[in-house]
Amino acid sequence: MIGPPVVTVLIDGRPVAAPAPALLVGGMVSAPIDPYARLIATRITIDDRRGSVTFERGAARVTINVPYLRDGRGRIPLGALARALGDSVRYDAAGHTLAIESPPVEPVATMTPYVAWTAPPGPLPTFTPEPQPTPRPTVTGIPQPRRTPILVTGGS
Numbered sequence: 001m002i003g004p005p006v007v008t009v010l011i012d013g014r015p016v017a018a019p020a021p022a023l024l025v026g027g028m029v030s031a032p033i034d035p036y037a038r039l040i041a042t043r044i045t046i047d048d049r050r051g052s053v054t055f056e057r058g059a060a061r062v063t064i065n066v067p068y069l070r071d072g073r074g075r076i077p078l079g080a081l082a083r084a085l086g087d088s089v090r091y092d093a094a095g096h097t098l099a100i101e102s103p104p105v106e107p108v109a110t111m112t113p114y115v116a117w118t119a120p121p122g123p124l125p126t127f128t129p130e131p132q133p134t135p136r137p138t139v140t141g142i143p144q145p146r147r148t149p150i151l152v153t154g155g156s
Helices: 033-040 078-084
Strands: 006-011 022-025 028-032 043-047 052-057 060-065 073-077 088-092 097-101
Touching: 006 028, 006 033, 028 033, 028 078, 033 043, 033 052, 033 073, 033 078, 060 078, 073 078, 078 088, 078 097
Parallel strands: 006 097
Antiparallel strands: 006 022, 022 028, 028 073, 043 052, 052 060, 088 097
């Protein structure tokens, strides 16, 4: 028995290496959640009660029921998920390649400073202490010369 063809998945031009490959099943690329969905969604929430998985990236949010079970692993329609999250998807049937391109990310810009405080009009009080005058030295008596011994060595 011939199984479904294996599909090479490129995300932003880089091939995805995974232990379980993406497969072409019924005209749709089916892939395991891990690692494929982790590479295109920023948040993944699994609801075991309902049997659904919610994928989020930015403002886009997609919930998929996971009846796509193959070999006991949850599989998702990878191309449909990528399109729903805003990616562009191309499939090359001759090479069995699915190319997913993410939209360009806006560069992070620094915020303009927000100044909520403005100086009140007029001079501001300062909290500098008043300088204290240095007391003048008082002269008492006659100054004496310094008596430091000088060592004299014999030589010549």
